[in-house]
Amino acid sequence: MIQRVMMPKWGLSMERGRITDWLVSEGDEVVTGDDLADIDTDKINGTLECPGDGVLRRVIAVAGEEVPVGGTLALIAAASVPEADVDAAAAEARAELEAGIVAEVAGPVTGVAEVDGRSLSYATLGSEGEVVVLVHGYGGDKNSWLFVQEPLSEGRIVHALDLPGHGESTKDVGDGSLDTLAASVIGFLDALGISRAHLVGHSLGGAVVTAAAARAPGRVASLTLVAPAGFGTQVNAGYLRGFAHATSRRELKPHLAALFASPDLVTRQLADDLMKYKRLDGVDKVLTTLLDTLLDGLDVAPLLSTVDVPVAVVWGREDAVLPAANASALQEVRYVGGAGHMVHLESPSSVVDAVASVTG
Amino acid sequence: MRTISYREAINEALSQEMARDESVIVMGEDNAGGAGSPGDEDAWGGVLGVTKGLYHKFPGRVLDTPISESAFVGAAIGAATAGQRPVAELMFIDFMGVCFDQIFNQAAKFRYMFGGNARTPVVIRTMYGAGLRAAAQHSQCLYPIFTHIPGLKVVVPSNPYEAKGLLIQSIRDDDPVIFCEHKALYDTTGEVPEDSYTIPFGEANVVRDGDDVTIVAIGRMVSVAQEAARELAATGIEAEIIDPRTTSPLDTETILESVEGTGRLVIVDEASPRCNLATDISALVAKEAFGSLLAPIEMVTPPHTPVPFSDALEDLYIPDAQKVLNAAKAVVEYKR
Numbered sequence: 084m085i086q087r088v089m090m091p092k093w094g095l096s097m098e099r100g101r102i103t104d105w106l107v108s109e110g111d112e113v114v115t116g117d118d119l120a121d122i123d124t125d126k127i128n129g130t131l132e133c134p135g136d137g138v139l140r141r142v143i144a145v146a147g148e149e150v151p152v153g154g155t156l157a158l159i160a161a162a163s164v165p166e167a168d169v170d171a172a173a174a175e176a177r178a179e180l181e182a183g184i185v186a187e188v189a190g191p192v193t194g195v196a197e198v199d200g201r202s203l204s205y206a207t208l209g210s211e212g213e214v215v216v217l218v219h220g221y222g223g224d225k226n227s228w229l230f231v232q233e234p235l236s237e238g239r240i241v242h243a244l245d246l247p248g249h250g251e252s253t254k255d256v257g258d259g260s261l262d263t264l265a266a267s268v269i270g271f272l273d274a275l276g277i278s279r280a281h282l283v284g285h286s287l288g289g290a291v292v293t294a295a296a297a298r299a300p301g302r303v304a305s306l307t308l309v310a311p312a313g314f315g316t317q318v319n320a321g322y323l324r325g326f327a328h329a330t331s332r333r334e335l336k337p338h339l340a341a342l343f344a345s346p347d348l349v350t351r352q353l354a355d356d357l358m359k360y361k362r363l364d365g366v367d368k369v370l371t372t373l374l375d376t377l378l379d380g381l382d383v384a385p386l387l388s389t390v391d392v393p394v395a396v397v398w399g400r401e402d403a404v405l406p407a408a409n410a411s412a413l414q415e416v417r418y419v420g421g422a423g424h425m426v427h428l429e430s431p432s433s434v435v436d437a438v439a440s441v442t443g
Numbered sequence: 444m445r446t447i448s449y450r451e452a453i454n455e456a457l458s459q460e461m462a463r464d465e466s467v468i469v470m471g472e473d474n475a476g477g478a479g480s481p482g483d484e485d486a487w488g489g490v491l492g493v494t495k496g497l498y499h500k501f502p503g504r505v506l507d508t509p510i511s512e513s514a515f516v517g518a519a520i521g522a523a524t525a526g527q528r529p530v531a532e533l534m535f536i537d538f539m540g541v542c543f544d545q546i547f548n549q550a551a552k553f554r555y556m557f558g559g560n561a562r563t564p565v566v567i568r569t570m571y572g573a574g575l576r577a578a579a580q581h582s583q584c585l586y587p588i589f590t591h592i593p594g595l596k597v598v599v600p601s602n603p604y605e606a607k608g609l610l611i612q613s614i615r616d617d618d619p620v621i622f623c624e625h626k627a628l629y630d631t632t633g634e635v636p637e638d639s640y641t642i643p644f645g646e647a648n649v650v651r652d653g654d655d656v657t658i659v660a661i662g663r664m665v666s667v668a669q670e671a672a673r674e675l676a677a678t679g680i681e682a683e684i685i686d687p688r689t690t691s692p693l694d695t696e697t698i699l700e701s702v703e704g705t706g707r708l709v710i711v712d713e714a715s716p717r718c719n720l721a722t723d724i725s726a727l728v729a730k731e732a733f734g735s736l737l738a739p740i741e742m743v744t745p746p747h748t749p750v751p752f753s754d755a756l757e758d759l760y761i762p763d764a765q766k767v768l769n770a771a772k773a774v775v776e777y778k779r
Contacts, residue, residue, distance in 0.1 A: 096444065096634065251444070254638060331646055351652055362608065364639040 085164060085172045086135045088119065088157040090150045092190045093129055094229040095206060100124045101149040102156065111139050113159060116432050120146075120156065126352055129230055131156070132432060138162050141173040143180060153185035191232065191243070193251075198270035204251035205244045205271070209236030213304070213442050214277050217243040218268060220286025220312070221373055222326055222357065224250030227285070230431035235438055244271055246291065248373070254365030259372035261313075261381070265294035272302055281442045283434075285309040285427060286405065287373065290383045297386040305393040305441035308413075309426050309434055310402055313383030315409025320378055322404050327370040332358050344401040344423040384412060393441040397433055399426045444636065450629040452603035453493050453568070456610035457530060459639045461501045464528060467614055469494055470506040470515055471532030471568075490534050491570070491629055516542040516567060520550045520619070523565035528614055536571040536585045536623060550619040551594030562617045566610070572625040572663055572713060573750045573761050582750035582757075584714035586661075589621040590690040590723070596620045596644055597691040601665035603633040605688055608642035615641065625663040645692035649701070653681035656771050657701040660684060660711040661720050664762060668711050671767035680775050682709075690720055698724060699732050706737035707774040711767055716744040738777035741770035 090100050100122040107119055117133040137159040144156045155176040160169055179185075191206035206225050215235055217228045225243035235241045245252040247267050257263045268291060272280055281304045284292035289311020296303040312318075325338035336354045340346055360366060387394070396415065398407045399422035410416040417437055422429040447455070461467045475498040476487025485505075488495025498505040508515035512533055519531035533539065539546065546567070553561040573582040589597045596618055600606040606624070613620040650665060651672055660668035665686045672682040683701050687693055702708050708728055712721040721742035728740060743762045751757050 251637070331643070351649060355648075359604075359636070359640070362640045362642065363636060364641075 085160040087155045090152050090154045092152045092188045094226050097124050099151045102146050107139050113139050140169045143176045151185050153188040154180050196274035201247050201253035205242050207242050208232050209240045212239040214280040215239050215241045216280050216282050218284040218288035218292050220288050231427050231434050234435045248369030256369050259376050261294045264291045265298050268295040269299045279304050281305045283307040287312045293383045293387050296390045307395045307438045309397045310405050313381040317406045319404045327374050341403040342424050395437040395441045397437045399423045444634040446632050447635050448632050449603045449606050452607040452635050456607045460614045467528045468504045469530050475505045475507045489532050512538050512542040517545040519565050523563045528564045530566045533569040535581050536569040537580050537583050551592050563619050564617045566613045566620045568622045570626045571623045574627040578752040579749035586623045587714050587719045598689050599623045599662040601686050603635050608640050612641040644689045645694050647694035647697040648686045650684040650686050653683035655680045656682050656707040657705045658682050658684045658709045664711040670764035702728050702732045703735045706735050709741045709770045711743045716747050738774040741774050743767050743770050
């Protein structure tokens, strides 16, 4: 069997991507999850992970080439598949690419749930299996899971949620307490008729899903905490305040360096997108309110001790927002080298593996 | 995120601000098309349908005016001094001539002449630009004239996202704002948040990163520069595109920073070539970043003539991607 490696759809608005570099060569043996190529989109740069096992037999789209979502980039097949078959498949794939014929790649489907008088926006990928809900961090949104949601959606229904005050949800967080946010997550499950879900939370979202599990134990099947807030005492308050108070891209961009191990990920596009969010009416108040929640001695460890479900923890070794030392009180932490606070962007497979370890 | 047109983005900005603040009113020729006469009310929503739907949504706050710019622009300025936040629609920027005194000598001067105590929160929305076969009296790019006057703020949005955020900022601003909409952009589309948001004045947008040449483009010329940049990239030249978004105030810092990085500058301005934004920015860079320049500055503008009515001549008149490409290549390949 010859498997096609296709241009992925990272996020709702992605239509095409450009291969900046192939990280493997024709003839290399590859397995699922291997890094294959660096891909640049108008929003974000990411690394394409291998969708199957075998040998990378042909590269169809070369470095520098721009390819629409669903276009064939390479062919993977077992070493035993004859050259002639691979050649024929490569010629066909190349001809289709040049004719603009691409496979249908289903992107996430967005929806809106009404919870506690607020509209909560979410994006869903996957059609059957266990339900997973992804909850972003402070100032983030559902799109921050773009590299994680797609691999997780194989055999699972994965919802990425915009917390109140974030993304396309209503820009109001009430008192901004953990309780209010956790109630929104449970309310989201109610609104979608989900009796039990696996919750995944990053940063503030990690604290939120822990509080949700403590509040409604029967509704939560497992927790995956990605650099969660509320454990340990080390918080980069300078970053949080800088993010909350920046009024221009110029002010914001230097603070964003704290998010990643690799400074290349702090692009102008990222800063622009965050400023677009920060300039929405009501966001200023949202961020200031939540800043109090985050900096006022947030302690989630006692809540976690009441939770009796499988828990996975992932932490970037180079986290400069919530340093990895905070994880010392937690058990079986998966530390990720070369990753900062945004582990799910810098090392998506670590997060996918962690979620898989508790969801099956 | 959903995609809407430039026209819809402007309509949404007006609608959301009218809902938020009842002192916001809209007035102009046919803004409520047909109100008070036999026939359909709200038949037009202005000559290009931008205000359509507001008349019924906000009863009494969308006013049809006589065909007298001097009268209704004067009335809008007067209402602004008395506490309203009027948005007057002046159909074509070419007609500003008949209400110059109200704008230049009154609205622009109040804050200064009354010792900072007067506020004039008026927005004058107006259409500019060539390309619609509308001939010499309906096609000009007159934003440089307003940029020239201290006391006015001048906004030139280049896409739907900018149009909505800049118009909301214009309405909330306490000074007179000339809001310039390019008529060839109304049907262009882009991603626009449903929430209200503002874009501050005097902050340029860096539309594209590049190391080889800086292209500053105004209004509709931003998309022309983007087209040129795509072709330049295919030849290995990476252009940085800067959209100033407002010509007054002007974000000089972003322009200078970019030229300090690239050493080369092309300015694309659809306004007549004498005393326009291209000459203004050119003078700024020649003075403040002279030491960084590796080549003479190129200005891509129309010729110094009225906008021709002939289709062929009008097409020749408007700066296009090929002209921008040629200018960028000229500065990149320049040898002392």
